[in-house]
Amino acid sequence: MMDLDRVNAYMARVEESETKTFKPVSSKLKVGLDLGTAYIVLVVLDEEDNPIACEKQAAQVLRDGVVVDYTGARQIVKDLKEKLEERLGTELVNCAIAMPAGTESSVKTHQYVAEGVGFEVTNILDEPSAANSIYQIENGVVVDIGGGTTGLAILKDGKVVQIEDEPTGGTHLTLVLAGNYHVSFQEAEAIKQDYARHKEILPVVKAVIEKMASIVNRYIDKSQTDAIYLCGGTCCLTGIETIFEKETGIKTIKPANPFLVTPAGIAMNCKL
Ligand SMILES: Nc1ncnc2c1ncn2[C@@H]1O[C@H](COP(=O)(O)OP(=O)(O)OP(=O)(O)O)[C@@H](O)[C@H]1O
Ligand SMILES: [Mg+2]
Known part of the structure:
Protein backbone atom coordinates (compact mmCIF):
# COMPACT_ATOMS: atom_id res chain seq x y z
CA MET A 1 0.00 0.00 0.00
CA ALA A 131 5.33 8.64 -11.00
CA ASN A 132 5.98 5.46 -9.05
CA SER A 133 9.27 6.87 -7.79
CA ILE A 134 7.01 9.07 -5.68
CA TYR A 135 4.36 6.47 -4.86
CA GLN A 136 6.78 3.57 -4.32
CA ILE A 137 4.07 0.94 -4.60
CA GLU A 138 5.00 -2.72 -4.86
CA ASN A 139 1.82 -4.11 -6.36
CA GLY A 140 -0.94 -2.38 -8.24
CA VAL A 141 -1.30 0.02 -11.12
CA VAL A 142 -0.26 3.67 -11.45
CA VAL A 143 -2.50 5.63 -13.79
CA ASP A 144 -1.31 9.04 -15.01
CA ILE A 145 -4.11 11.03 -16.66
CA GLY A 146 -2.72 14.18 -18.22
CA GLY A 147 -4.08 16.52 -20.83
CA GLY A 148 -3.79 14.33 -23.89
CA THR A 149 -2.75 10.92 -22.68
CA THR A 150 -3.52 8.25 -20.09
CA GLY A 151 -0.48 6.24 -19.11
CA LEU A 152 -0.36 3.24 -16.88
CA ALA A 153 2.31 1.18 -15.22
CA ILE A 154 1.53 -2.22 -13.74
CA LEU A 155 3.70 -3.15 -10.77
CA LYS A 156 4.47 -6.57 -9.36
CA ASP A 157 6.75 -6.96 -6.34
CA GLY A 158 8.10 -3.47 -6.84
CA LYS A 159 8.94 -3.97 -10.52
CA VAL A 160 7.23 -2.37 -13.51
CA VAL A 161 6.06 -5.33 -15.58
CA GLN A 162 3.98 -3.48 -18.17
CA ILE A 163 3.50 0.09 -19.38
CA GLU A 164 0.75 1.33 -21.67
CA ASP A 165 -0.44 4.64 -23.04
CA GLU A 166 -3.68 5.71 -24.69
CA PRO A 167 -4.45 9.05 -26.36
CA THR A 168 -7.21 10.22 -24.03
CA GLY A 169 -7.05 12.80 -21.25
CA GLY A 170 -8.28 16.04 -19.76
CA THR A 171 -8.60 17.74 -23.14
CA HIS A 172 -11.46 15.36 -23.91
CA LEU A 173 -13.23 16.35 -20.71
CA THR A 174 -12.85 20.02 -21.65
CA LEU A 175 -14.29 19.37 -25.12
CA VAL A 176 -17.30 17.60 -23.62
CA LEU A 177 -17.86 20.49 -21.22
CA ALA A 178 -17.51 23.07 -24.02
CA GLY A 179 -20.12 21.21 -26.04
CA ASN A 180 -22.56 20.83 -23.16
CA TYR A 181 -22.27 24.39 -21.88
CA HIS A 182 -21.96 25.98 -25.33
CA VAL A 183 -18.79 27.82 -24.33
CA SER A 184 -15.29 28.07 -25.83
CA PHE A 185 -12.57 25.57 -25.03
CA GLN A 186 -10.82 28.19 -22.84
CA GLU A 187 -13.98 28.90 -20.85
CA ALA A 188 -14.65 25.19 -20.41
CA GLU A 189 -11.07 24.70 -19.22
CA ALA A 190 -11.57 27.42 -16.57
CA ILE A 191 -14.83 25.83 -15.41
CA LYS A 192 -13.12 22.44 -15.17
CA GLN A 193 -10.26 23.77 -13.06
CA ASP A 194 -12.64 25.54 -10.65
CA TYR A 195 -12.95 23.19 -7.67
CA ALA A 196 -16.21 24.90 -6.66
CA ARG A 197 -17.83 23.56 -9.84
CA HIS A 198 -16.53 20.00 -9.76
CA LYS A 199 -19.72 18.60 -8.22
CA GLU A 200 -21.80 20.18 -10.96
CA ILE A 201 -19.62 19.06 -13.88
CA LEU A 202 -18.90 15.51 -12.74
CA PRO A 203 -22.15 14.04 -14.18
CA VAL A 204 -21.46 15.80 -17.50
CA VAL A 205 -18.02 14.24 -17.90
CA LYS A 206 -18.82 10.92 -16.20
CA ALA A 207 -19.02 8.94 -19.44
CA VAL A 208 -15.56 10.08 -20.54
CA ILE A 209 -14.08 9.13 -17.17
CA GLU A 210 -15.76 5.72 -17.40
CA LYS A 211 -14.06 5.30 -20.75
CA MET A 212 -10.69 6.15 -19.14
CA ALA A 213 -11.38 3.59 -16.44
CA SER A 214 -12.29 1.01 -19.07
CA ILE A 215 -8.83 1.51 -20.59
CA VAL A 216 -7.36 0.47 -17.26
CA ASN A 217 -9.77 -2.47 -17.13
CA ARG A 218 -8.48 -3.64 -20.49
CA TYR A 219 -4.89 -3.96 -19.30
CA ILE A 220 -5.11 -5.20 -15.72
CA ASP A 221 -5.65 -8.63 -14.29
CA LYS A 222 -8.35 -7.88 -11.71
CA SER A 223 -7.60 -10.90 -9.53
CA GLN A 224 -4.00 -9.69 -9.24
CA THR A 225 -4.56 -5.97 -8.76
CA ASP A 226 -4.70 -4.59 -5.21
CA ALA A 227 -5.30 -0.95 -6.03
CA ILE A 228 -5.25 1.78 -8.63
CA TYR A 229 -3.13 4.85 -7.84
CA LEU A 230 -4.08 7.99 -9.75
CA CYS A 231 -1.89 10.92 -10.74
CA GLY A 232 -1.76 13.62 -13.43
CA GLY A 233 -3.62 16.94 -13.65
CA THR A 234 -6.91 15.41 -14.73
CA CYS A 235 -7.10 13.48 -11.46
CA CYS A 236 -7.49 16.82 -9.63
CA LEU A 237 -11.14 16.43 -10.59
CA THR A 238 -13.06 15.82 -7.38
CA GLY A 239 -14.79 12.44 -7.43
CA ILE A 240 -12.82 10.92 -10.33
CA GLU A 241 -11.56 8.19 -7.98
CA THR A 242 -15.14 7.13 -7.15
CA ILE A 243 -16.01 6.68 -10.82
CA PHE A 244 -12.83 4.65 -11.33
CA GLU A 245 -13.67 2.48 -8.35
CA LYS A 246 -17.22 1.79 -9.63
CA GLU A 247 -16.09 1.07 -13.19
CA THR A 248 -13.17 -1.19 -12.25
CA GLY A 249 -14.30 -2.64 -8.93
CA ILE A 250 -10.81 -1.90 -7.57
CA LYS A 251 -9.89 0.39 -4.68
CA THR A 252 -8.68 3.67 -6.18
CA ILE A 253 -6.38 6.04 -4.33
CA LYS A 254 -5.22 9.55 -5.17
CA PRO A 255 -3.09 12.02 -3.23
CA ALA A 256 -4.37 15.46 -2.20
CA ASN A 257 -2.62 16.99 -5.18
CA PRO A 258 -1.97 14.59 -8.05
CA PHE A 259 -0.76 17.32 -10.44
N1 LIG B 1 -8.12 21.52 -10.82
C1 LIG B 1 -8.26 20.76 -11.89
N2 LIG B 1 -9.40 20.07 -12.10
C2 LIG B 1 -9.56 19.30 -13.17
N3 LIG B 1 -8.63 19.17 -14.14
C3 LIG B 1 -7.48 19.85 -14.00
C4 LIG B 1 -7.24 20.67 -12.87
N4 LIG B 1 -6.00 21.21 -12.99
C5 LIG B 1 -5.50 20.75 -14.15
N5 LIG B 1 -6.38 19.93 -14.77
C6 LIG B 1 -6.23 19.28 -16.05
O1 LIG B 1 -5.07 18.49 -16.05
C7 LIG B 1 -4.59 18.34 -17.39
C8 LIG B 1 -3.09 18.55 -17.40
O2 LIG B 1 -2.51 17.58 -16.60
P1 LIG B 1 -0.95 17.25 -16.71
O3 LIG B 1 -0.15 18.47 -16.49
O4 LIG B 1 -0.70 16.08 -15.88
O5 LIG B 1 -0.90 16.89 -18.26
P2 LIG B 1 0.35 16.79 -19.23
O6 LIG B 1 1.43 16.06 -18.54
O7 LIG B 1 0.67 18.13 -19.77
O8 LIG B 1 -0.26 15.92 -20.40
P3 LIG B 1 0.14 14.45 -20.93
O9 LIG B 1 0.66 13.69 -19.77
O10 LIG B 1 -1.13 13.92 -21.46
O11 LIG B 1 1.15 14.69 -21.98
C9 LIG B 1 -5.32 19.40 -18.23
O12 LIG B 1 -6.27 18.76 -19.07
C10 LIG B 1 -6.01 20.27 -17.18
O13 LIG B 1 -7.23 20.76 -17.64
MG1 LIG C 1 1.89 14.09 -18.22
Missing part, protein backbone atom coordinates in the same frame (compact mmCIF):
# COMPACT_ATOMS: atom_id res chain seq x y z
CA MET A 2 1.08 3.52 -0.68
CA ASP A 3 2.03 5.71 2.29
CA LEU A 4 -0.49 8.44 1.55
CA ASP A 5 0.69 10.75 4.35
CA ARG A 6 4.26 10.66 3.10
CA VAL A 7 3.17 11.30 -0.50
CA ASN A 8 0.85 14.15 0.50
CA ALA A 9 3.52 15.83 2.62
CA TYR A 10 6.11 15.49 -0.14
CA MET A 11 3.80 16.76 -2.89
CA ALA A 12 2.71 19.70 -0.72
CA ARG A 13 6.37 20.65 -0.48
CA VAL A 14 6.80 20.37 -4.29
CA GLU A 15 3.74 22.58 -4.75
CA GLU A 16 5.16 25.09 -2.27
CA SER A 17 8.41 25.17 -4.24
CA GLU A 18 6.53 26.81 -7.13
CA THR A 19 6.53 30.07 -5.18
CA LYS A 20 9.16 29.48 -2.51
CA THR A 21 12.80 28.58 -3.13
CA PHE A 22 14.17 26.10 -0.59
CA LYS A 23 17.82 25.77 0.43
CA PRO A 24 19.48 22.63 -1.00
CA VAL A 25 21.72 20.39 1.15
CA SER A 26 24.51 20.81 -1.41
CA SER A 27 25.16 22.52 -4.73
CA LYS A 28 24.29 19.34 -6.65
CA LEU A 29 20.82 19.74 -8.12
CA LYS A 30 18.51 17.32 -9.90
CA VAL A 31 16.11 18.50 -12.57
CA GLY A 32 13.09 16.76 -14.06
CA LEU A 33 11.64 18.00 -17.34
CA ASP A 34 8.06 16.97 -18.06
CA LEU A 35 7.03 17.87 -21.59
CA GLY A 36 3.28 17.37 -21.44
CA THR A 37 0.45 17.96 -23.87
CA ALA A 38 -1.09 20.50 -21.46
CA TYR A 39 1.79 21.68 -19.26
CA ILE A 40 5.55 21.90 -19.41
CA VAL A 41 7.02 21.50 -15.93
CA LEU A 42 10.52 21.73 -14.51
CA VAL A 43 11.08 20.40 -10.98
CA VAL A 44 14.35 20.95 -9.09
CA LEU A 45 15.34 18.67 -6.18
CA ASP A 46 18.54 18.54 -4.18
CA GLU A 47 20.66 15.40 -4.06
CA GLU A 48 18.56 14.09 -1.15
CA ASP A 49 15.38 14.61 -3.19
CA ASN A 50 14.17 17.59 -1.17
CA PRO A 51 12.00 19.88 -3.33
CA ILE A 52 13.90 23.11 -4.09
CA ALA A 53 12.04 24.95 -6.83
CA CYS A 54 9.50 24.35 -9.58
CA GLU A 55 8.18 26.26 -12.60
CA LYS A 56 5.43 25.35 -15.04
CA GLN A 57 3.66 26.78 -18.04
CA ALA A 58 0.56 25.77 -19.95
CA ALA A 59 1.50 24.95 -23.54
CA GLN A 60 0.18 23.20 -26.62
CA VAL A 61 3.43 22.07 -28.18
CA LEU A 62 2.82 18.33 -27.98
CA ARG A 63 0.11 16.07 -29.34
CA ASP A 64 -0.48 12.54 -28.03
CA GLY A 65 2.79 12.82 -26.12
CA VAL A 66 4.84 13.75 -29.19
CA VAL A 67 6.50 17.15 -29.73
CA VAL A 68 4.77 18.87 -32.68
CA ASP A 69 6.25 22.35 -32.15
CA TYR A 70 9.94 21.99 -31.45
CA THR A 71 10.74 25.73 -31.49
CA GLY A 72 7.83 26.53 -29.19
CA ALA A 73 8.76 23.74 -26.78
CA ARG A 74 12.39 24.80 -26.70
CA GLN A 75 11.46 28.45 -26.02
CA ILE A 76 9.21 27.54 -23.09
CA VAL A 77 11.78 25.21 -21.53
CA LYS A 78 14.42 27.92 -21.99
CA ASP A 79 12.20 30.48 -20.22
CA LEU A 80 11.41 28.11 -17.34
CA LYS A 81 15.07 27.13 -16.95
CA GLU A 82 16.11 30.79 -16.83
CA LYS A 83 13.43 31.59 -14.24
CA LEU A 84 14.68 28.77 -12.03
CA GLU A 85 18.33 29.73 -12.46
CA GLU A 86 17.44 33.28 -11.51
CA ARG A 87 15.64 32.04 -8.40
CA LEU A 88 18.48 29.69 -7.45
CA GLY A 89 21.38 31.91 -8.44
CA THR A 90 23.05 28.98 -10.17
CA GLU A 91 23.13 27.19 -13.50
CA LEU A 92 21.14 23.98 -13.92
CA VAL A 93 22.98 21.28 -15.84
CA ASN A 94 21.80 17.70 -15.35
CA CYS A 95 18.27 16.73 -16.17
CA ALA A 96 16.07 13.67 -16.58
CA ILE A 97 13.28 13.41 -19.12
CA ALA A 98 10.38 11.00 -19.58
CA MET A 99 7.92 10.03 -22.24
CA PRO A 100 4.66 8.17 -22.49
CA ALA A 101 4.89 4.44 -23.21
CA GLY A 102 4.82 3.67 -26.90
CA THR A 103 6.35 6.97 -28.00
CA GLU A 104 9.94 5.77 -27.68
CA SER A 105 10.57 6.84 -31.27
CA SER A 106 10.22 10.44 -30.10
CA VAL A 107 12.88 10.07 -27.41
CA LYS A 108 15.31 12.00 -29.61
CA THR A 109 12.98 14.99 -30.00
CA HIS A 110 12.46 15.21 -26.24
CA GLN A 111 16.20 14.96 -25.74
CA TYR A 112 16.93 17.66 -28.35
CA VAL A 113 14.52 20.05 -26.62
CA ALA A 114 16.40 19.55 -23.34
CA GLU A 115 19.85 19.72 -24.94
CA GLY A 116 18.78 22.70 -27.01
CA VAL A 117 18.57 24.79 -23.84
CA GLY A 118 21.87 23.54 -22.43
CA PHE A 119 20.75 20.58 -20.31
CA GLU A 120 22.72 17.38 -20.16
CA VAL A 121 20.20 14.52 -20.23
CA THR A 122 21.41 11.99 -17.66
CA ASN A 123 18.37 9.70 -17.59
CA ILE A 124 15.38 8.87 -19.78
CA LEU A 125 12.39 7.01 -18.36
CA ASP A 126 8.73 6.36 -18.98
CA GLU A 127 6.16 8.60 -17.29
CA PRO A 128 4.14 6.17 -15.14
CA SER A 129 7.35 4.60 -13.81
CA ALA A 130 8.57 8.11 -12.93
CA LEU A 260 3.04 17.39 -10.02
CA VAL A 261 3.67 13.72 -9.20
CA THR A 262 5.11 12.72 -12.57
CA PRO A 263 7.43 15.74 -13.02
CA ALA A 264 8.72 15.33 -9.44
CA GLY A 265 9.25 11.62 -10.09
CA ILE A 266 11.20 12.43 -13.24
CA ALA A 267 13.45 14.79 -11.25
CA MET A 268 14.10 12.07 -8.64
CA ASN A 269 15.59 9.92 -11.38
CA CYS A 270 18.03 12.58 -12.57
CA LYS A 271 21.55 11.17 -12.28
CA LEU A 272 24.20 13.51 -10.93
Whole structure:
Protein backbone atom coordinates (compact mmCIF):
# COMPACT_ATOMS: atom_id res chain seq x y z
CA MET A 1 0.00 0.00 0.00
CA MET A 2 1.08 3.52 -0.68
CA ASP A 3 2.03 5.71 2.29
CA LEU A 4 -0.49 8.44 1.55
CA ASP A 5 0.69 10.75 4.35
CA ARG A 6 4.26 10.66 3.10
CA VAL A 7 3.17 11.30 -0.50
CA ASN A 8 0.85 14.15 0.50
CA ALA A 9 3.52 15.83 2.62
CA TYR A 10 6.11 15.49 -0.14
CA MET A 11 3.80 16.76 -2.89
CA ALA A 12 2.71 19.70 -0.72
CA ARG A 13 6.37 20.65 -0.48
CA VAL A 14 6.80 20.37 -4.29
CA GLU A 15 3.74 22.58 -4.75
CA GLU A 16 5.16 25.09 -2.27
CA SER A 17 8.41 25.17 -4.24
CA GLU A 18 6.53 26.81 -7.13
CA THR A 19 6.53 30.07 -5.18
CA LYS A 20 9.16 29.48 -2.51
CA THR A 21 12.80 28.58 -3.13
CA PHE A 22 14.17 26.10 -0.59
CA LYS A 23 17.82 25.77 0.43
CA PRO A 24 19.48 22.63 -1.00
CA VAL A 25 21.72 20.39 1.15
CA SER A 26 24.51 20.81 -1.41
CA SER A 27 25.16 22.52 -4.73
CA LYS A 28 24.29 19.34 -6.65
CA LEU A 29 20.82 19.74 -8.12
CA LYS A 30 18.51 17.32 -9.90
CA VAL A 31 16.11 18.50 -12.57
CA GLY A 32 13.09 16.76 -14.06
CA LEU A 33 11.64 18.00 -17.34
CA ASP A 34 8.06 16.97 -18.06
CA LEU A 35 7.03 17.87 -21.59
CA GLY A 36 3.28 17.37 -21.44
CA THR A 37 0.45 17.96 -23.87
CA ALA A 38 -1.09 20.50 -21.46
CA TYR A 39 1.79 21.68 -19.26
CA ILE A 40 5.55 21.90 -19.41
CA VAL A 41 7.02 21.50 -15.93
CA LEU A 42 10.52 21.73 -14.51
CA VAL A 43 11.08 20.40 -10.98
CA VAL A 44 14.35 20.95 -9.09
CA LEU A 45 15.34 18.67 -6.18
CA ASP A 46 18.54 18.54 -4.18
CA GLU A 47 20.66 15.40 -4.06
CA GLU A 48 18.56 14.09 -1.15
CA ASP A 49 15.38 14.61 -3.19
CA ASN A 50 14.17 17.59 -1.17
CA PRO A 51 12.00 19.88 -3.33
CA ILE A 52 13.90 23.11 -4.09
CA ALA A 53 12.04 24.95 -6.83
CA CYS A 54 9.50 24.35 -9.58
CA GLU A 55 8.18 26.26 -12.60
CA LYS A 56 5.43 25.35 -15.04
CA GLN A 57 3.66 26.78 -18.04
CA ALA A 58 0.56 25.77 -19.95
CA ALA A 59 1.50 24.95 -23.54
CA GLN A 60 0.18 23.20 -26.62
CA VAL A 61 3.43 22.07 -28.18
CA LEU A 62 2.82 18.33 -27.98
CA ARG A 63 0.11 16.07 -29.34
CA ASP A 64 -0.48 12.54 -28.03
CA GLY A 65 2.79 12.82 -26.12
CA VAL A 66 4.84 13.75 -29.19
CA VAL A 67 6.50 17.15 -29.73
CA VAL A 68 4.77 18.87 -32.68
CA ASP A 69 6.25 22.35 -32.15
CA TYR A 70 9.94 21.99 -31.45
CA THR A 71 10.74 25.73 -31.49
CA GLY A 72 7.83 26.53 -29.19
CA ALA A 73 8.76 23.74 -26.78
CA ARG A 74 12.39 24.80 -26.70
CA GLN A 75 11.46 28.45 -26.02
CA ILE A 76 9.21 27.54 -23.09
CA VAL A 77 11.78 25.21 -21.53
CA LYS A 78 14.42 27.92 -21.99
CA ASP A 79 12.20 30.48 -20.22
CA LEU A 80 11.41 28.11 -17.34
CA LYS A 81 15.07 27.13 -16.95
CA GLU A 82 16.11 30.79 -16.83
CA LYS A 83 13.43 31.59 -14.24
CA LEU A 84 14.68 28.77 -12.03
CA GLU A 85 18.33 29.73 -12.46
CA GLU A 86 17.44 33.28 -11.51
CA ARG A 87 15.64 32.04 -8.40
CA LEU A 88 18.48 29.69 -7.45
CA GLY A 89 21.38 31.91 -8.44
CA THR A 90 23.05 28.98 -10.17
CA GLU A 91 23.13 27.19 -13.50
CA LEU A 92 21.14 23.98 -13.92
CA VAL A 93 22.98 21.28 -15.84
CA ASN A 94 21.80 17.70 -15.35
CA CYS A 95 18.27 16.73 -16.17
CA ALA A 96 16.07 13.67 -16.58
CA ILE A 97 13.28 13.41 -19.12
CA ALA A 98 10.38 11.00 -19.58
CA MET A 99 7.92 10.03 -22.24
CA PRO A 100 4.66 8.17 -22.49
CA ALA A 101 4.89 4.44 -23.21
CA GLY A 102 4.82 3.67 -26.90
CA THR A 103 6.35 6.97 -28.00
CA GLU A 104 9.94 5.77 -27.68
CA SER A 105 10.57 6.84 -31.27
CA SER A 106 10.22 10.44 -30.10
CA VAL A 107 12.88 10.07 -27.41
CA LYS A 108 15.31 12.00 -29.61
CA THR A 109 12.98 14.99 -30.00
CA HIS A 110 12.46 15.21 -26.24
CA GLN A 111 16.20 14.96 -25.74
CA TYR A 112 16.93 17.66 -28.35
CA VAL A 113 14.52 20.05 -26.62
CA ALA A 114 16.40 19.55 -23.34
CA GLU A 115 19.85 19.72 -24.94
CA GLY A 116 18.78 22.70 -27.01
CA VAL A 117 18.57 24.79 -23.84
CA GLY A 118 21.87 23.54 -22.43
CA PHE A 119 20.75 20.58 -20.31
CA GLU A 120 22.72 17.38 -20.16
CA VAL A 121 20.20 14.52 -20.23
CA THR A 122 21.41 11.99 -17.66
CA ASN A 123 18.37 9.70 -17.59
CA ILE A 124 15.38 8.87 -19.78
CA LEU A 125 12.39 7.01 -18.36
CA ASP A 126 8.73 6.36 -18.98
CA GLU A 127 6.16 8.60 -17.29
CA PRO A 128 4.14 6.17 -15.14
CA SER A 129 7.35 4.60 -13.81
CA ALA A 130 8.57 8.11 -12.93
CA ALA A 131 5.33 8.64 -11.00
CA ASN A 132 5.98 5.46 -9.05
CA SER A 133 9.27 6.87 -7.79
CA ILE A 134 7.01 9.07 -5.68
CA TYR A 135 4.36 6.47 -4.86
CA GLN A 136 6.78 3.57 -4.32
CA ILE A 137 4.07 0.94 -4.60
CA GLU A 138 5.00 -2.72 -4.86
CA ASN A 139 1.82 -4.11 -6.36
CA GLY A 140 -0.94 -2.38 -8.24
CA VAL A 141 -1.30 0.02 -11.12
CA VAL A 142 -0.26 3.67 -11.45
CA VAL A 143 -2.50 5.63 -13.79
CA ASP A 144 -1.31 9.04 -15.01
CA ILE A 145 -4.11 11.03 -16.66
CA GLY A 146 -2.72 14.18 -18.22
CA GLY A 147 -4.08 16.52 -20.83
CA GLY A 148 -3.79 14.33 -23.89
CA THR A 149 -2.75 10.92 -22.68
CA THR A 150 -3.52 8.25 -20.09
CA GLY A 151 -0.48 6.24 -19.11
CA LEU A 152 -0.36 3.24 -16.88
CA ALA A 153 2.31 1.18 -15.22
CA ILE A 154 1.53 -2.22 -13.74
CA LEU A 155 3.70 -3.15 -10.77
CA LYS A 156 4.47 -6.57 -9.36
CA ASP A 157 6.75 -6.96 -6.34
CA GLY A 158 8.10 -3.47 -6.84
CA LYS A 159 8.94 -3.97 -10.52
CA VAL A 160 7.23 -2.37 -13.51
CA VAL A 161 6.06 -5.33 -15.58
CA GLN A 162 3.98 -3.48 -18.17
CA ILE A 163 3.50 0.09 -19.38
CA GLU A 164 0.75 1.33 -21.67
CA ASP A 165 -0.44 4.64 -23.04
CA GLU A 166 -3.68 5.71 -24.69
CA PRO A 167 -4.45 9.05 -26.36
CA THR A 168 -7.21 10.22 -24.03
CA GLY A 169 -7.05 12.80 -21.25
CA GLY A 170 -8.28 16.04 -19.76
CA THR A 171 -8.60 17.74 -23.14
CA HIS A 172 -11.46 15.36 -23.91
CA LEU A 173 -13.23 16.35 -20.71
CA THR A 174 -12.85 20.02 -21.65
CA LEU A 175 -14.29 19.37 -25.12
CA VAL A 176 -17.30 17.60 -23.62
CA LEU A 177 -17.86 20.49 -21.22
CA ALA A 178 -17.51 23.07 -24.02
CA GLY A 179 -20.12 21.21 -26.04
CA ASN A 180 -22.56 20.83 -23.16
CA TYR A 181 -22.27 24.39 -21.88
CA HIS A 182 -21.96 25.98 -25.33
CA VAL A 183 -18.79 27.82 -24.33
CA SER A 184 -15.29 28.07 -25.83
CA PHE A 185 -12.57 25.57 -25.03
CA GLN A 186 -10.82 28.19 -22.84
CA GLU A 187 -13.98 28.90 -20.85
CA ALA A 188 -14.65 25.19 -20.41
CA GLU A 189 -11.07 24.70 -19.22
CA ALA A 190 -11.57 27.42 -16.57
CA ILE A 191 -14.83 25.83 -15.41
CA LYS A 192 -13.12 22.44 -15.17
CA GLN A 193 -10.26 23.77 -13.06
CA ASP A 194 -12.64 25.54 -10.65
CA TYR A 195 -12.95 23.19 -7.67
CA ALA A 196 -16.21 24.90 -6.66
CA ARG A 197 -17.83 23.56 -9.84
CA HIS A 198 -16.53 20.00 -9.76
CA LYS A 199 -19.72 18.60 -8.22
CA GLU A 200 -21.80 20.18 -10.96
CA ILE A 201 -19.62 19.06 -13.88
CA LEU A 202 -18.90 15.51 -12.74
CA PRO A 203 -22.15 14.04 -14.18
CA VAL A 204 -21.46 15.80 -17.50
CA VAL A 205 -18.02 14.24 -17.90
CA LYS A 206 -18.82 10.92 -16.20
CA ALA A 207 -19.02 8.94 -19.44
CA VAL A 208 -15.56 10.08 -20.54
CA ILE A 209 -14.08 9.13 -17.17
CA GLU A 210 -15.76 5.72 -17.40
CA LYS A 211 -14.06 5.30 -20.75
CA MET A 212 -10.69 6.15 -19.14
CA ALA A 213 -11.38 3.59 -16.44
CA SER A 214 -12.29 1.01 -19.07
CA ILE A 215 -8.83 1.51 -20.59
CA VAL A 216 -7.36 0.47 -17.26
CA ASN A 217 -9.77 -2.47 -17.13
CA ARG A 218 -8.48 -3.64 -20.49
CA TYR A 219 -4.89 -3.96 -19.30
CA ILE A 220 -5.11 -5.20 -15.72
CA ASP A 221 -5.65 -8.63 -14.29
CA LYS A 222 -8.35 -7.88 -11.71
CA SER A 223 -7.60 -10.90 -9.53
CA GLN A 224 -4.00 -9.69 -9.24
CA THR A 225 -4.56 -5.97 -8.76
CA ASP A 226 -4.70 -4.59 -5.21
CA ALA A 227 -5.30 -0.95 -6.03
CA ILE A 228 -5.25 1.78 -8.63
CA TYR A 229 -3.13 4.85 -7.84
CA LEU A 230 -4.08 7.99 -9.75
CA CYS A 231 -1.89 10.92 -10.74
CA GLY A 232 -1.76 13.62 -13.43
CA GLY A 233 -3.62 16.94 -13.65
CA THR A 234 -6.91 15.41 -14.73
CA CYS A 235 -7.10 13.48 -11.46
CA CYS A 236 -7.49 16.82 -9.63
CA LEU A 237 -11.14 16.43 -10.59
CA THR A 238 -13.06 15.82 -7.38
CA GLY A 239 -14.79 12.44 -7.43
CA ILE A 240 -12.82 10.92 -10.33
CA GLU A 241 -11.56 8.19 -7.98
CA THR A 242 -15.14 7.13 -7.15
CA ILE A 243 -16.01 6.68 -10.82
CA PHE A 244 -12.83 4.65 -11.33
CA GLU A 245 -13.67 2.48 -8.35
CA LYS A 246 -17.22 1.79 -9.63
CA GLU A 247 -16.09 1.07 -13.19
CA THR A 248 -13.17 -1.19 -12.25
CA GLY A 249 -14.30 -2.64 -8.93
CA ILE A 250 -10.81 -1.90 -7.57
CA LYS A 251 -9.89 0.39 -4.68
CA THR A 252 -8.68 3.67 -6.18
CA ILE A 253 -6.38 6.04 -4.33
CA LYS A 254 -5.22 9.55 -5.17
CA PRO A 255 -3.09 12.02 -3.23
CA ALA A 256 -4.37 15.46 -2.20
CA ASN A 257 -2.62 16.99 -5.18
CA PRO A 258 -1.97 14.59 -8.05
CA PHE A 259 -0.76 17.32 -10.44
CA LEU A 260 3.04 17.39 -10.02
CA VAL A 261 3.67 13.72 -9.20
CA THR A 262 5.11 12.72 -12.57
CA PRO A 263 7.43 15.74 -13.02
CA ALA A 264 8.72 15.33 -9.44
CA GLY A 265 9.25 11.62 -10.09
CA ILE A 266 11.20 12.43 -13.24
CA ALA A 267 13.45 14.79 -11.25
CA MET A 268 14.10 12.07 -8.64
CA ASN A 269 15.59 9.92 -11.38
CA CYS A 270 18.03 12.58 -12.57
CA LYS A 271 21.55 11.17 -12.28
CA LEU A 272 24.20 13.51 -10.93
N1 LIG B 1 -8.12 21.52 -10.82
C1 LIG B 1 -8.26 20.76 -11.89
N2 LIG B 1 -9.40 20.07 -12.10
C2 LIG B 1 -9.56 19.30 -13.17
N3 LIG B 1 -8.63 19.17 -14.14
C3 LIG B 1 -7.48 19.85 -14.00
C4 LIG B 1 -7.24 20.67 -12.87
N4 LIG B 1 -6.00 21.21 -12.99
C5 LIG B 1 -5.50 20.75 -14.15
N5 LIG B 1 -6.38 19.93 -14.77
C6 LIG B 1 -6.23 19.28 -16.05
O1 LIG B 1 -5.07 18.49 -16.05
C7 LIG B 1 -4.59 18.34 -17.39
C8 LIG B 1 -3.09 18.55 -17.40
O2 LIG B 1 -2.51 17.58 -16.60
P1 LIG B 1 -0.95 17.25 -16.71
O3 LIG B 1 -0.15 18.47 -16.49
O4 LIG B 1 -0.70 16.08 -15.88
O5 LIG B 1 -0.90 16.89 -18.26
P2 LIG B 1 0.35 16.79 -19.23
O6 LIG B 1 1.43 16.06 -18.54
O7 LIG B 1 0.67 18.13 -19.77
O8 LIG B 1 -0.26 15.92 -20.40
P3 LIG B 1 0.14 14.45 -20.93
O9 LIG B 1 0.66 13.69 -19.77
O10 LIG B 1 -1.13 13.92 -21.46
O11 LIG B 1 1.15 14.69 -21.98
C9 LIG B 1 -5.32 19.40 -18.23
O12 LIG B 1 -6.27 18.76 -19.07
C10 LIG B 1 -6.01 20.27 -17.18
O13 LIG B 1 -7.23 20.76 -17.64
MG1 LIG C 1 1.89 14.09 -18.22
